[in-house]
Amino acid sequence: MTTTTDVAPARVAHRARNARPVRRLDSVFVLAMVLLLAFQVQGPIRRALSVPVMQNWMTVFVAVVVQALPFLVLGVLLSALLAVFVPPSFFTRALPSRPAMAVPVAGMAGAVLPGCECASVPVAGALVRRGVTPAAALAFLLSAPAINPVVLTATAVAFPGNPRMVLARFAASLLVACTMGWLWQRLGRTEWLRPPAHPSFDGLSKPAAFWGSVRHDVMHAGGFLVGGAMAAATLKAVVPASWLHAAAGNPVVSILALGVLAVLLSICSEADAFVAASLSQFSLTARLAFLVVGPMIDLKLFGMQAATFGRGFALRFAPVTFALAVAASALAGVVLL
Amino acid sequence: MSRQAQAVLMLLVGGAVLRASLTDLYLRYVKVGLRPLLLTAGIILVIAAAATVWYDWRRPRATRDGQSGRGQHGGHGHREPRVSWLLLLPLFALILVAPPALDSYSAMRAGTALQRPFGFPTLPAGDPVQLSVLNYAGRAVYDHGRSLGDRPVKVTGFVAFDSGGTPYLVRMLLNCCAADAQPVKIGLTGQVPPVLQPDTWLEVVGTYTTEQARDPVNNGAIPFIDVRQARPVPAPPDPYETWGS
Numbered sequence: 135m136t137t138t139t140d141v142a143p144a145r146v147a148h149r150a151r152n153a154r155p156v157r158r159l160d161s162v163f164v165l166a167m168v169l170l171l172a173f174q175v176q177g178p179i180r181r182a183l184s185v186p187v188m189q190n191w192m193t194v195f196v197a198v199v200v201q202a203l204p205f206l207v208l209g210v211l212l213s214a215l216l217a218v219f220v221p222p223s224f225f226t227r228a229l230p231s232r233p234a235m236a237v238p239v240a241g242m243a244g245a246v247l248p249g250c251e252c253a254s255v256p257v258a259g260a261l262v263r264r265g266v267t268p269a270a271a272l273a274f275l276l277s278a279p280a281i282n283p284v285v286l287t288a289t290a291v292a293f294p295g296n297p298r299m300v301l302a303r304f305a306a307s308l309l310v311a312c313t314m315g316w317l318w319q320r321l322g323r324t325e326w327l328r329p330p331a332h333p334s335f336d337g338l339s340k341p342a343a344f345w346g347s348v349r350h351d352v353m354h355a356g357g358f359l360v361g362g363a364m365a366a367a368t369l370k371a372v373v374p375a376s377w378l379h380a381a382a383g384n385p386v387v388s389i390l391a392l393g394v395l396a397v398l399l400s401i402c403s404e405a406d407a408f409v410a411a412s413l414s415q416f417s418l419t420a421r422l423a424f425l426v427v428g429p430m431i432d433l434k435l436f437g438m439q440a441a442t443f444g445r446g447f448a449l450r451f452a453p454v455t456f457a458l459a460v461a462a463s464a465l466a467g468v469v470l471l
Numbered sequence: 472m473s474r475q476a477q478a479v480l481m482l483l484v485g486g487a488v489l490r491a492s493l494t495d496l497y498l499r500y501v502k503v504g505l506r507p508l509l510l511t512a513g514i515i516l517v518i519a520a521a522a523t524v525w526y527d528w529r530r531p532r533a534t535r536d537g538q539s540g541r542g543q544h545g546g547h548g549h550r551e552p553r554v555s556w557l558l559l560l561p562l563f564a565l566i567l568v569a570p571p572a573l574d575s576y577s578a579m580r581a582g583t584a585l586q587r588p589f590g591f592p593t594l595p596a597g598d599p600v601q602l603s604v605l606n607y608a609g610r611a612v613y614d615h616g617r618s619l620g621d622r623p624v625k626v627t628g629f630v631a632f633d634s635g636g637t638p639y640l641v642r643m644l645l646n647c648c649a650a651d652a653q654p655v656k657i658g659l660t661g662q663v664p665p666v667l668q669p670d671t672w673l674e675v676v677g678t679y680t681t682e683q684a685r686d687p688v689n690n691g692a693i694p695f696i697d698v699r700q701a702r703p704v705p706a707p708p709d710p711y712e713t714w715g716s
Contacts, residue, residue: 161476168559169483176567183568190577192570194650197500199561201648203488204508207515288646291714294589338526345522352519353477356484357554360561370650374580379689401651408646408714409653411586415689441554 187371195367201402202252202359202434207352209253213260214347218340222265233267237315240270241308244278251279251403251429252359252438256351259442268327273315276455279403279429280307289425292407296418298470299425306426306466310459317454326447358441362434366400373398379415388420389467393460396428403429419467426466427459472555478523480558485516487565495708496565499572501648502713572710573652575631575669578641582689584653585609591618599623599676603712604642605655611694616679626657626696627674627704630667633687638667640675640696645711652711658684658695672707676700 172179183192229236247254258275262268279285281304293299338346381391392413401409406428410421431452440448472480491497492509501509564570588609594600602610602624610618628640631654638659643652659675660682667673675698682695 161472162479165472165476165479165559172563172567179563180568183570186574186576189570190573192564192568193500193573193577196561196564196570197649200488200491200497200500200509200565201505201650203484204505204512207512208508211515295587341522342526345519345526348515348519349474349477349481349523352481352516353472353555353558357557360557361554364557364560366650399650402647404647406651409651 191367191371194370195363198363198366198400198434199360202363203356205252205402206256206355206359209256210348210351210355212247212253213256213351214344216257216260216264217347218344220264225261225264225266229266229270233269233319234316236267236270237273237319238312240266241273241277241311241315244274244276244311245281245283247278247282251432251435252355254278255435255438255442256355259351262327262443267319268322268324269315269319272318272451273311275311276314276430277308277311280304280311280426285403285407285429288404289407292411296471299418299422302422302466302470303425305470306422306459306462307429309466310426310430310455310462313458313462314451314455326450327443354441355438358437359434362400362432362437365433366398369398378413382415382420385417385419388416389423389460389464392416392420392424393427393456393463396424397432397456399428400432400434401428417467418471419464422467422471423460423463426463427456430459431455472553474523474527477555478520478527480555480562481516481523482520484558484562485513485520487562488516489513491565496569498709498711499570499649502645502711503709505647572706573643573649575629575641577652578629578631578639578643578654578656579633580688581654583608583656583686583691583693584644585612585655585691585693587613594618594622594624599625601625604628604640604657605644605712605714607696608655608657608694611657611679611696612683612692616681619679621678623676623678623699624696625674625676627672627707628657629706629710630669630671630673631656632667632669637684638663639693640673642712643710645713649711655712656686656693658682658693659698659701660695661697661699662701663698664701672704673701674704 183189230239244254247257254275257278258271261271261274286300286304289303290297290300378391378395381387392410396406399409406425410424413421413424436448436452439451443451488509491500492506492513497506497509585605585608588606591610591614594602600622604626607619607624607626610616626640628642631639631641633639639656640659641654641656643649643654645652660680661677675696677696677698677700680695680697684693684695685691686693
């Protein structure tokens with residue numbers, strides 16, 4: 135605390151000497167004030183939060199953030215490594231030059247990133263900035279959280295009686311990822327993909343550029359992760375579970391209902407199979423929709439995609455991904471389950 | 472948000488994560504297996520904070536002058552978005568409030584997550600034999616108590632009541648984090664203590680009974696246990712059970 139309070143007045147004085155107009159409050163100063171204030175009023179805050187529904191909300195909120203943070207940091211490190219230490223020429227050699235061929239190759243490459251969706255967003259962002267065809271990077275973004283060995287093993291463990299569930303999840307997810315890649319190649323426009331300006335680290339030493347990229351991505355994606363976690367905790371704490379059971383009767387409604395539930399709950403793709411397994415009043419196809427939609431689009435992912443690729447992109451990309459994922463699950467359910 | 476403010480925030484978030492994973496606090500929110508990853512993430516955040524301060528300090532004075540990350544450097548109009556301020560919320564939640572593990576409120580809102588276990592291995596030695604709530608419930612419902620016989624078993628969980636006032640012994644099952652936690656419930660019958668508070672942790676010794684109920688939320692089967700003895704115990708460090716326990 136002492137360092138922050140020392141820095142703030144020094145900076146203000148420094149600015150004043152240079153006769154720069156100070157329009158905004160210095161953020162270190164604001165941060166110090168907010169922290170001090172929070173410690174001052176912690177008693178009343180704790181009392182206000184002691185009702186069961188608020189405690190439940192807080193626990194789920196903290197749990198989503200704490201659980202996703204290591205994977206986010208992992209993805210951010212990987213993305214900074216790609217951005218700083220891997221030359222762009224590596225990707226042009228590794229991927230087929232024809233975008234139509236690069237999409238399935240990138241989709242399959244998703245199988246080697248052993249993490250959940252929080253790690254794949256920053257990595258895909260780095261791929262685009264390194265000159266990889268956006269279509270291929272998007273296929274990677276969608277397939278990586280769903281078809282990696284960790285997630286497929288968890289699916290097999292959660293559905294001991296239905297080994298075909300693993301195959302159906304793999305096939306449907308890869309199908310959606312490649313279709314989205316090809317769709318982007320045919321219909322996508324570059325101006326939709328307007329990533330919020332990423333600071334350029336040209337002219338900096340490699341370690342400086344590396345840590346600059348880590349800082350930028352953690353602050354960016356971390357903030358949106360918190361927003362998504364708040365939304366997910368609100369839904370979990372407010373919507374009664376009995377609503378779902380009304381939807382289980384109709385086969386079409388049940389697929390849609392579990393697709394929407396996957397979006398709202400924002401569960402990590404390494405854990406969603408166990409939740410799907412417990413929704414036993416739903417058909418296997420509906421539960422497959424839950425497993426295919428969840429890793430591709432949910433509330434916290436939407437926030438992170440908007441942070442990485444721009445809001446205009448996320449608003450177009452999310453509904454198409456959702457529709458395709460539901461359709462592919464229904465198809466895989468009919469053919470494989 | 473200026474670079475210095477970002478460094479302070481990363482340091483505080485990293486520190487809070489480290490503190491939570493060095494104590495048992497993290498067990499309220501995530502599974503045990505995530506601890507090494509949490510420690511790594513905390514350390515990386517602290518290093519990133521230190522690196523931010525270090526490189527900011529080393530930057531030539533001309534570019535550092537007065538812009539403090541507001542992005543006038545090199546004619547590059549970049550500024551960290553306001554959304555970064557949201558990172559203050561989990562920080563406050565972790566260090567000021569530290570919300571408790573999921574309790575009877577969440578347990579009774581969700582249906583029992585009991586599923587058919589892989590098999591029913593012979594009970595380990597011990598009198599009474601210590602079993603997890605999930606293990607007892609699986610044997611009672613799907614093996615009809617055959618592998619339990621009339622041996623006394625000891626299970627630990629917290630107390631929750633349904634709307635009709637029936638007491639249950641509950642453990643939440645966790646796969647990854649508390650957002651995917653689901654309850655497994657055992658109904659209490661026999662010599663149940665006359666006064667029970669919800670969320671009290673109980674160690675129950677009892678035997679198998681054929682009595683069963685249906686969970687009103689998802690119509691799942693809830694077995695009962697014939698209680699012989701029940702005593703309050705402190706909450707265990709890890710309040711959750713995992714599949715396979």
